[in-house]
Amino acid sequence: MLDILIVGSGGAGLSSALTAKQQGATVTVVGKHYPTASQTSMAQGGINASLGNVTPDSVQAHIDDTIKSAHELCNKKMVETMCQDAPNTIEWLEELGVPFDRTQNGKVAQRQLGGASSKRACYAQDYTGLKILHTLYDSCLKEGIEMLEEYFLLELIVEDKQVLGAIFLDIVTGEVKEIRAKATILATGGYGALYKNFTTNSEGATGDGLASVLRAGGTLSDMEFVQFHPTALKGSATLISESARGEGGYLVNSKGERFVDELLPRDVVARAIFEQIESGEEVFLDIRHLGEEKLLHLMPQEVHLCRLYEGVDPISELIPIKPVAHYTMGGIDVNENLEVTGLKNCYAVGECSNAKIHGANRLGGNSLLEIISLGREAGKNAVGCVSQRTETTNTKNTQLQKTKEYIDSLFEEYPYQKNFYNLQDELGEKFYKHAGVVKDNTKLNNLLNELRVIKADLDDMGIGDKNRENNTNLVEFLQFQNLLTIGEVVLDASIVRDESRGAHYKSAFPKKDNQHFKAHSLYWVEDGILQNRLQKVES
Amino acid sequence: MKIKINRQETIEEFEVPFKSTTLLKALYHIKNNIDNTLTFSSNCRSGVCGACAVRVNGKEVLACSHTPQDGDLVEPLVYHEIQRDLKVNKQKARKTLKSSTAWLHQPQKATISQEQVALTEKQSDCILCNSCYSSCPVLEVNPNFIGPFALTRAYRYTSDPREGDVKATIDNIQTNGVWDCTLCGNCTEVCPQGIDPKMDITMLRSTSAQFGYSDPNFQAMDFGFGGF
Numbered sequence: 001m002l003d004i005l006i007v008g009s010g011g012a013g014l015s016s017a018l019t020a021k022q023q024g025a026t027v028t029v030v031g032k033h034y035p036t037a038s039q040t041s042m043a044q045g046g047i048n049a050s051l052g053n054v055t056p057d058s059v060q061a062h063i064d065d066t067i068k069s070a071h072e073l074c075n076k077k078m079v080e081t082m083c084q085d086a087p088n089t090i091e092w093l094e095e096l097g098v099p100f101d102r103t104q105n106g107k108v109a110q111r112q113l114g115g116a117s118s119k120r121a122c123y124a125q126d127y128t129g130l131k132i133l134h135t136l137y138d139s140c141l142k143e144g145i146e147m148l149e150e151y152f153l154l155e156l157i158v159e160d161k162q163v164l165g166a167i168f169l170d171i172v173t174g175e176v177k178e179i180r181a182k183a184t185i186l187a188t189g190g191y192g193a194l195y196k197n198f199t200t201n202s203e204g205a206t207g208d209g210l211a212s213v214l215r216a217g218g219t220l221s222d223m224e225f226v227q228f229h230p231t232a233l234k235g236s237a238t239l240i241s242e243s244a245r246g247e248g249g250y251l252v253n254s255k256g257e258r259f260v261d262e263l264l265p266r267d268v269v270a271r272a273i274f275e276q277i278e279s280g281e282e283v284f285l286d287i288r289h290l291g292e293e294k295l296l297h298l299m300p301q302e303v304h305l306c307r308l309y310e311g312v313d314p315i316s317e318l319i320p321i322k323p324v325a326h327y328t329m330g331g332i333d334v335n336e337n338l339e340v341t342g343l344k345n346c347y348a349v350g351e352c353s354n355a356k357i358h359g360a361n362r363l364g365g366n367s368l369l370e371i372i373s374l375g376r377e378a379g380k381n382a383v384g385c386v387s388q389r390t391e392t393t394n395t396k397n398t399q400l401q402k403t404k405e406y407i408d409s410l411f412e413e414y415p416y417q418k419n420f421y422n423l424q425d426e427l428g429e430k431f432y433k434h435a436g437v438v439k440d441n442t443k444l445n446n447l448l449n450e451l452r453v454i455k456a457d458l459d460d461m462g463i464g465d466k467n468r469e470n471n472t473n474l475v476e477f478l479q480f481q482n483l484l485t486i487g488e489v490v491l492d493a494s495i496v497r498d499e500s501r502g503a504h505y506k507s508a509f510p511k512k513d514n515q516h517f518k519a520h521s522l523y524w525v526e527d528g529i530l531q532n533r534l535q536k537v538e539s
Numbered sequence: 540m541k542i543k544i545n546r547q548e549t550i551e552e553f554e555v556p557f558k559s560t561t562l563l564k565a566l567y568h569i570k571n572n573i574d575n576t577l578t579f580s581s582n583c584r585s586g587v588c589g590a591c592a593v594r595v596n597g598k599e600v601l602a603c604s605h606t607p608q609d610g611d612l613v614e615p616l617v618y619h620e621i622q623r624d625l626k627v628n629k630q631k632a633r634k635t636l637k638s639s640t641a642w643l644h645q646p647q648k649a650t651i652s653q654e655q656v657a658l659t660e661k662q663s664d665c666i667l668c669n670s671c672y673s674s675c676p677v678l679e680v681n682p683n684f685i686g687p688f689a690l691t692r693a694y695r696y697t698s699d700p701r702e703g704d705v706k707a708t709i710d711n712i713q714t715n716g717v718w719d720c721t722l723c724g725n726c727t728e729v730c731p732q733g734i735d736p737k738m739d740i741t742m743l744r745s746t747s748a749q750f751g752y753s754d755p756n757f758q759a760m761d762f763g764f765g766g767f
Binding site: 033034036037038039041042094095096097099100101102103104106109124125127130131134138139141142149172202203204235236238239305308309311416419421422463464465467469470471472473 | 560561570571572574575576578579580581582583584585587588589590604606622623626628629630633636637640641642643646650651652653655656659660663664665666667692695696699701702
């Protein structure tokens with residue numbers, strides 16, 4: 001039997017695979033895309049480690065910055081572990097061959113990101129995630145790690161709370177298959193696609209791992225915390241990096257007036273922009289005064305993106321922008337060993353998990369660090385779990401049959417009366433407007449009702465494409481269902497939290513309320529019903 | 540605006556709105572509103588995941604970065620097994636990464652200068668979209684050719700000061716590798732990241748020569764006096 005099944009082939013999945021393999025375990029990595037197509041490829045800015053190569057820095061400063069940004073919702077021990085491990089993480093990536101930029105004396109170069117008290121982010125131009133991911137991939141090929149592409153996660157196989165592996169749709173053949181393993185690591189990414197057309201995330205950030213954990217009896221936490229990036233292109237939601245403001249770019253409204261200090265924290269700037277838009281203004285990023293020469297030298301990628309996706313030339317024109325969903329802090333609830341709350345032999349790591357590192361607001365440069373540092377940790381811990389487990393004798397499980405029957409029913413029974421694509425577009429916009437930068441209980445409640453109506457109407461939807469092989473229509477429909485599952489939790493958790501903290505902001509409750517809400521919100525399903533409770537954070 | 544899509548059995552024409560700023564948006568417009576069965580690959584929408592490469596009017600582009608024009612003919616990549624419509628199997632092409640052993644064989648500690656990083660900065664921008672592979676005419680005659688992206692990657696690692704065993708990779712790119720390239724430059728022309736595999740292959744040839752390899756085609760040439 002396979003030792004470790006890793007679901008998700010981004011930075012977290014590949015890091016855990018390499019580590020588990022190095023420790024002698026048999027490993028299979030499964031992903032719905034090719035490994036290099038994952039969200040990790042889109043990370044630009046950098047990966048934090050207090051190397052002090054450019055400005056003086058310390059592990060303690062890194063810890064302090066991270067805790068401050070988390071607004072009390074982090075586990076200090078987890079933050080300490082990660083920040084202490086950060087220099088080792090960079091050394092490990094160096095050994096694999098990641099082409100980090102260098103300082104004049106040949107050390108790894110580091111740059112300033114928001115909220116950091118030092119130049120702490122190691123980078124490879126603005127392709128840091130891409131280059132780390134591809135180097136990990138090359139290393140996995142070198143180690144002969146088995147990687148299965150285009151396998152879509154359907155369900156975890158669970159018996160008595162023990163996870164025995166998972167069931168997948170082989171997208172190419174259309175078959176439903178199970179892969180059993182002694183331990184399972186979920187590294188399936190976040191749920192930013194809930195905000196479709198209003199997110200910098202890829203189409204695939206549909207929270208598949210989170211939804212499967214909820215269905216399997218595991219727990220999700222802090223799902224109301226979604227980070228919004230202030231400046232994405234208005235039409236395409238393509239990210240325009242913070243460096244545009246760092247270099248002196250202005251934010252202006254339709255009247256040409258500046259309305260906020262552009263260098264305040266992300267959540268504050270995002271809210272200021274959102275309020276302008278709500279009051280009927282358009283908002284623009286103005287970088288014209290920086291001059292053509294400087295723009296082409298400092299941000300050629302941004303200039304290119306503006307021309308391509310927005311049809312504006314930022315050298316002579318204003319760039320229309322909007323704040324959009326960028327990172328999901330909430331996720332699969334895990335303990336300090338990264339084990340999923342409520343399930344056994346199952347780990348979660350990366351954006352899909354809530355390891356209590358980022359709390360209410362993630363610091364730039366900490367997500368790449370998390371996926372590598374904790375990815376390796378998850379690999380190690382899963383190897384430990386495997387060594388303690390005896391071969392499971394139970395081979396019968398009715399899950400596979402049930403899942404097959406459901407997929408078959410989509411081909412045979414479901415009509416196609418309602419177009420789920422249109423509903424997904426509508427939901428994306430509504431989540432953005434009503435569960436976005438600024439939240440309001442009436443709007444959240446209305447949206448929750450609408451979402452439940454859509455869920456009840458699922459029987460009228462289904463797939464128009466009835467071919468078994470390479471059916472992306474089917475995959476997209478399954479992803480849509482996952483988003484509905486996740487969306488319900490995001491809305492409910494947002495309603496419950498009557499306060500403002502980090503990325504979660506309610507105009508009616510503009511202050512932090514530590515007495516009631518210095519707590520993680522936990523969600524799980526019991527007897528088919530969504531349950532929740534708040535778990536106080538000890539300080 | 541009309542675009543045509545090569546769906547193997549037929550070439551179908553679809554009406555898409557002018558406001559489609561990218562080809563990918565046009566494809567989704569068709570899939571979501573006109574024909575759910577239209578099949579293609581995509582993910583990031585911003586040119587870094589490499590999933591959505593197709594050919595438009597015979598030239599490889601990323602669907603997410605191409606502005607569609609009236610009458611465009613959209614087709615799948617060539618030298619790949621077509622799975623359905625525009626979706627292709629990239630596994631065979633990906634195997635070239637393994638056969639070329641494009642990775643650090645024997646990592647060693649090294650002080651690296653920014654100038655050295657800059658030398659292979661472009662090469663490590665590769666997103667594995669397989670556009671170069673699709674454009675390469677050598678694959679027409681030799682399906683086992685390692686191809687442009689794997690060779691560029693081999694060059695990136697052999698140029699890394701942290702590689703303690705450059706020869707290990709060089710040994711693995713001799714057969715169906717560096718000498719099979721015709722230096723036509725198609726790959727360079729279609730790369731969405733501005734990478735120049737032709738130049739990388741040229742560089743690998745000189746590294747190969749340093750390890751005692753030479754052009755087998757050249758050796759086989761007979762100029763009427765029994766060769767060299």
